[in-house]
Amino acid sequence: MAQEARGMSTEHVTGNQTGDEAPSDGPLAGLRIVELATVIMGPYAGAQLGDLGADVIKIEAPGGDPTRHFEPQRHEGMAGATLNLNRNKRSVRLDLKTTAGREALLALLGTADAFITNVRPDALRRLGLWYEDVARDHPGLVYVNAQGFRSDSPQGNNAAYDDILQAATGLVWLNEQVSGEAYYVPTVLADKVCGLMIVQSVLAALHHRNRTGAGQHVEVPMADTMIAFNLVEHLAGASLEPVQEPGYGYTRVLSKERKACRTADGWMCVLPYNDRNWRDFFTHAGRPDLADDPRFATMTGRVQHADALYAYVREVTPRYTNAQWQAFCDRVSIPAHPVYSLQEAAESSYARQGGLLQTALHPTEGAYRYVAPPVRYSRTPSQLWRHCPNLGEHTAEVLTEAGIDPAPLFAAPSTGHARLPRQDTSEPCAG
Structure with a gap:
């Protein structure tokens, strides 16, 4: 289809x-x-x-x-x-x-x-x-x-x-x-x-x-x-007058711990996002009490403590394989996906079924x-x-x-593969 x-x-x-x-x-x-x-x-x-x-x-x-x-x-x-x-x-x-x-x-x-x-x-x-x-x-x-x-x-x-x-x-x-x-x-x-x-x-x-x-x-x-x-997300505190700290930069996205997670057999992106996602994740990890931790109980708290939160996720993920994490995340509607190479992405079953290549x-x-x-x-x-x-x-x-006779002005286009002159690197273009 x-x-x-x-x-x-x-x-x-x-x-x-x-x-x-x-x-x-x-x-x-x-x-x-x-x-x-x-x-x-x-x-x-x-x-x-x-x-x-x-x-x-x-x-x-x-x-x-x-x-x-x-x-x-x-x-x-x-x-x-x-x-x-x-x-x-x-x-x-x-x-x-x-x-x-x-x-x-x-x-x-x-x-x-x-x-x-x-x-x-x-x-x-x-x-x-x-x-x-x-x-x-x-x-x-x-x-x-x-x-x-x-x-x-x-x-x-x-x-x-x-x-x-x-x-x-x-x-x-x-x-x-x-x-x-x-x-x-x-x-x-x-x-x-x-x-x-x-x-x-x-x-x-x-x-x-x-x-x-x-x-x-x-x-x-x-x-x-x-x-x-x-600036869509990174105007952040700079959107307000006077500027609210930390100013420019969306804290969650700039977390040094915001990385792919090592699993038992590879790498995954596991991204609990809303309150229910995090409660399900903490329960699966054997720490349901963290869902009520003031640092992690709200979106605001999770953004402010993104380094600690993402570090904990990366500590937990090696317990299970990619397939096990994907099955759990799909079951509770947590966004997740294995880390693909370009080739894996382009030649995946998803890409093949969609006719992308x-x-x-x-x-x-x-x-x-x-x-x-x-x-x-x-x-x-x-x-x-x-x-x-x-x-x-x-x-x-x-x-x-366009009504222009090309014969006097332009040579007929070649149908072969004669070597082209190299493009002048000073060509006045951008991008």
């Missing part, structure tokens, strides 16, 4: 090999998005819009998106990250440092509903692609730019990638409070959170345009987005695995309808659609 909800099966699929438009039943069918973005943040946003049926046109420099050079890969320019981030898109290869390339992009924007980019503001201005430049001819366009910092701030044109944003927005500090070491979260969290915010922004601005006919400029500064994200046959790359869209629509399921394109594969097709 889960696979049917996505319109997919667990067998090899070929996707759309004909270059047809997106399925007409996708929730965003009929929308065209032009994506001038590289690495993770912008392409992640574009991939989600493409999964929902939008016609996403990815503009790539002559060297291609840097993810095309990640390893491992079977052929030059088609790494695993690229296969997943750039599915359901068409690739147009343009050199925006040339007049012809810029004019081609501007013509494409005239056919688009929305434009998303993570090129830095000064570079967009130099290219004549800043919002005011584009809006003069395309006032109905939704223009969304995302970069490290607000464009009107002193840092507005600073280079900024995920590690930098983790440092600038409190994430590295939060890790230091717990572990004593200023380390990064081992995932590109800022890139992905901000990619989600780009999607939200595009859809909100398009809804406004549908009501009023007016496009607009939307800016998604990564720093602002991640500070707001981190699918196998497809790419026309040039052969069999590959991709991450299926996690959100389930009862009437308009997301799906793979076009495999990740080779660099510039749709240049002639898309430009012709």
Whole structure:
């Protein structure tokens, strides 16, 4: 049933090999998005819009998106990250440092509903692609730019990638409070959170345009987005005037004892939460009296004494196996789960039953695995309808659609796997 909800099966699929438009039943069918973005943040946003049926046109420099050079890969320019981030898109290869390339992009924007980019503001201005430049001819366009910092701030044109944003927005500090070491979260969290915010922004601005006919400029500064994200729970005592101690930081989450628990045969997360959960847990541990201990009897007390509470949990859990803990916790409705590796999570029975990791046959790359869209629509399921394109594969097709004759200006896209020039690391992008 889960696979049917996505319109997919667990067998090899070929996707759309004909270059047809997106399925007409996708929730965003009929929308065209032009994506001038590289690495993770912008392409992640574009991939989600493409999964929902939008016609996403990815503009790539002559060297291609840097993810095309990640390893491992079977052929030059088609790494695993690229296969997943750039599915359901068409690739147009343009050199925006040339007049012809810029004019081609501007013509494409005239056919688009929305434009998303993570090129830095000064570079967009130099290219004549800043919002005011584009809006003069395309006032109905939704223009969304995302970069490290607000464009009107002193840092507005600073280079900024995920590690930098983790440092600038409190994430590295939060890790230091717990572990004593200023380390990064081992995932590109800022890139992905901000990619989600780009999607939200595009859809909100398009809804406004549908009501009023007016496009607009939307800016998604990564720093602002991640500070707001981190403060959801960590504003804490700083939300009050005057500030109430301990100020910034949610005490329970910052407990140094808030860790996975060793069991008789592995590791578990066991998280009693409400009063009944804790009473059941203490009874199972042979200490029912702790349920009436003033430190642990209320939510307020448990938060204030989180170190002692979590230390006790970790003292008790080695008595039983993972399976025994899971059975007990399920019976009394205590949240619990074994600690999984990435592979165990991706290949678990839960993930398999939900069809979260699918196998497809790419026309040039052969069999590959991709991450299926996690959100389930009862009437308009997301799906793979076009495999990740080779660099510039749709240049002639898309430009012709926009009324531009590509023959005099662009070489015919190669169908082989000639080595790509490496992406210039000074490319003025963020995320």
